[in-house]
Amino acid sequence: MPERLLCAVSDLSDKTAKICEVDGVEIGVIRHKGDIVAYKNVCPHQGGPVCEGLKMPQVCVELDDQQRALRQTFNEDELHFVCPWHGWEFKIATGEAVGDPKYKMKRYNVVERGGEVYVEV
Amino acid sequence: MSLTGNTMNYSSDNDPAIQEFNTSKLLKNARKQAEDRNYKDFFICDVDSHHYETEALPEILQYMDDPVMRHLGLSAGNVGRAGLIPQAIGSQDMAGRVTRYAGRNKEIVPEEPHRDITLARRWMDAMGTDMACLFPTPMLLLATHPQVEVEVAMARAYNRWLSERILEEDNRLVSMVYLPMNEPHEAEKMIDEFAEKKGVVGFLSTGYLKRPVHDSANMRIYAKLEEHGMPLGFHAAYHWADTSLAQLNKFISVHALGFSFCNIIHMTNWVMNGMPERFPKLKTMWIESGLAWVPFLMQRLDNEYMMRTSDAPLLKKKPSDYMREMYYSTQPMELVDNREALEVTFKMINAESQLLYSSDYPHWDMDLPSTIYDLPFLDEKAKRSILGGNAQKLFNLDPVMSEWKLEANAKG
Numbered sequence: 001m002p003e004r005l006l007c008a009v010s011d012l013s014d015k016t017a018k019i020c021e022v023d024g025v026e027i028g029v030i031r032h033k034g035d036i037v038a039y040k041n042v043c044p045h046q047g048g049p050v051c052e053g054l055k056m057p058q059v060c061v062e063l064d065d066q067q068r069a070l071r072q073t074f075n076e077d078e079l080h081f082v083c084p085w086h087g088w089e090f091k092i093a094t095g096e097a098v099g100d101p102k103y104k105m106k107r108y109n110v111v112e113r114g115g116e117v118y119v120e121v
Numbered sequence: 122m123s124l125t126g127n128t129m130n131y132s133s134d135n136d137p138a139i140q141e142f143n144t145s146k147l148l149k150n151a152r153k154q155a156e157d158r159n160y161k162d163f164f165i166c167d168v169d170s171h172h173y174e175t176e177a178l179p180e181i182l183q184y185m186d187d188p189v190m191r192h193l194g195l196s197a198g199n200v201g202r203a204g205l206i207p208q209a210i211g212s213q214d215m216a217g218r219v220t221r222y223a224g225r226n227k228e229i230v231p232e233e234p235h236r237d238i239t240l241a242r243r244w245m246d247a248m249g250t251d252m253a254c255l256f257p258t259p260m261l262l263l264a265t266h267p268q269v270e271v272e273v274a275m276a277r278a279y280n281r282w283l284s285e286r287i288l289e290e291d292n293r294l295v296s297m298v299y300l301p302m303n304e305p306h307e308a309e310k311m312i313d314e315f316a317e318k319k320g321v322v323g324f325l326s327t328g329y330l331k332r333p334v335h336d337s338a339n340m341r342i343y344a345k346l347e348e349h350g351m352p353l354g355f356h357a358a359y360h361w362a363d364t365s366l367a368q369l370n371k372f373i374s375v376h377a378l379g380f381s382f383c384n385i386i387h388m389t390n391w392v393m394n395g396m397p398e399r400f401p402k403l404k405t406m407w408i409e410s411g412l413a414w415v416p417f418l419m420q421r422l423d424n425e426y427m428m429r430t431s432d433a434p435l436l437k438k439k440p441s442d443y444m445r446e447m448y449y450s451t452q453p454m455e456l457v458d459n460r461e462a463l464e465v466t467f468k469m470i471n472a473e474s475q476l477l478y479s480s481d482y483p484h485w486d487m488d489l490p491s492t493i494y495d496l497p498f499l500d501e502k503a504k505r506s507i508l509g510g511n512a513q514k515l516f517n518l519d520p521v522m523s524e525w526k527l528e529a530n531a532k533g
C-alpha cells in the first residue's frame with residue numbers, strides 16, 4: 001500500500017490530535033496508550049471535524065449492591081474523541097462510536113520510521 | 122483555598138474556552154459538502170436558525186418603552202437572577218463537548234455589519250445556505266415568564282431591534298417575529314406593527330403557553346394573521362417544569378420528549394377544535410420537533426376520531442387530512458437506522474410540498490442541508506422543494522443567492 005508522510009514523531013502529543021492533510025483529505029493523528037493512531041477528520045455522522053473535538057473519558061455510573069445509583073464517574077482508561085458538531089463520541093482506541101460500534105471513524109494504518117509518521121492510503 | 126481548573130477537558134489545547142474561535146473554520150467540512158454536492162445550483166433556505174439575543178440585550182433594551190423595565194434589564198448583571206428572560210436549566214453544550222457554545226464569545230468579527238449578521242453569514246456560507254429565518258434562543262422560553270407584561274415588553278423591544286438592526290440590514294435574513302400569545306390584544310397590535318416590515322415573513326408562537334391555542338381569546342389573532350396573509354409558526358421548546366415532564370431526570374430525556382410533546386399538545390388542540398376549518402387560509406408551520414411525532418399523532422388521532430366524531434364536530438375530514446396540509450420544518454430529523462420509517466414519514470406528510478429544511482444552527486442538534494440532499498428516496502425536484510422551494514412559496518420570498526454561489530456560477 002502506498003505510504004504518505006504525515007508528520008514528525010516529535011510533532012505528536014497525547015493531548016490533541018495533530019491534523020495533517022494528505023491528497024486533500026484531513027487526517028488526525030494522536031498518541032494513545034503508547035500507540036500512534038490516525039483517523040480521517042470526517043465524522044461518520046454528518047461529516048464534522050471529529051478529530052478536532054475535545055478528548056473526554058468515558059462517563060460511568062456507580063451502583064450500590066441494591067442497584068441504586070450512587071454517583072457518576074470518569075473512566076480515564078477509555079478516552080473518546082467527541083465530535084464538536086453534535087457530540088457523538090468515538091473510542092480513540094478503535095474509532096467505534098460509543099452509542100453503536102457499527103458507526104466507525106475511518107482509520108489509517110500508521111508506520112513509524114526514522115522519526116517520521118507515515119500512513120498507508 | 123486554591124481552585125483548580127476543569128481538568129476533565131483532556132485536549133485543552135483545542136478547548137475553545139481558551140482559544141480563538143471561528144465559525145467558518147469549525148464548519149469547513151460543511152463548506153466542502155456544499156461544494157462537492159454542487160449547491161451552487163440550489164436555492165437553500167433554512168427556516169429555523171438562531172442567534173443569542175441576550176448577547177445584544179443592552180441594545181435590545183434601548184427599544185423598550187417602559188424605562189423601569191429597561192432599568193431592570195440593564196441591571197441584570199447581579200449574580201443569581203435571570204433578569205427579564207427565564208433561564209433554562211439544562212446542558213445544551215454537553216458540558217463543553219459541543220465546543221461552539223464556549224467558543225462563541227471568543228469569535229472575532231469586524232465592527233460592521235452587526236455581529237449577529239456576520240456570525241449568521243459565516244455559518245450560512247459554510248453550509249451553502251442562501252437565506253435563513255432567524256429566531257432568538259433564550260426567548261423561546263419567554264412565554265413561561267410569570268409576568269405577562271414582561272413577555273410583551275421584551276417581545277416588542279426584541280422585534281423592533283431585530284427589524285431595525287438585522288432584517289433591514291441584510292437581505293438574506295428573514296424572521297417570523299415573536300408573537301406574545303399569552304396576551305392576545307397585544308399580539309394583535311404586534312401583527313399590525315410588524316406584518317409589513319422588511320424581512321418579516323410570519324409570526325411565531327414559542328414553546329408552552331399559558332392558555333391552549335384554541336382559547337376563544339386567540340381567535341382575533343388568527344383572523345388578523347389570515348388578513349395579512351402571514352403564516353403562524355409553532356416553535357417547540359422544552360419546559361422542564363411542565364408537569365408532564367417533571368419526572369424526567371435527564372436533559373436527554375426532557376429534550377427528546379419535550380420538544381415533540383410541546384407541538385403534539387398544540388397540534389392536537391389545533392386540529393380537534395377545528396382551527397383549520399375556522400381559519401382555512403391561515404398557514405401553520407410546526408417547528409423543531411423532528412418528524413417522527415407526525416405519523417404517530419396522525420395515526421392516534423385518526424383512529425380515535427373515527428370512533429368519536431361527535432367529540433370533534435367541526436372536523437369535515439380526518440385529523441391527518443388537516444395535518445397533511447400544514448407545513449413542517451425538518452430538524453432534528455430522526456436519522457439513525459430508520460431509513461424506511463423516514464421514507465414513510467415523508468409520504469405521510471406530503472414532504473415534497475409541505476416540508477421545509479431547517480438547521481437549528483448553532484444549537485447542538487443542528488442538521489446540515491446534506492441530511493436532505495443525501496436521502497436516496499428523494500428525487501432532485503423533491504430535494505429542491507424541501508431545501509428551498511417550499512420556503513420560497515410559503516414566505517413569498519424573493520430568493521437572494523449567497524455571494525459565493527453567484528461567483529461560482531459566474532465562473533461556470
Ligand code: FES
Nearest residue numbers: 043045046048083
Ligand atoms: S458530525 Fe460528528 S457528531 Fe455530528
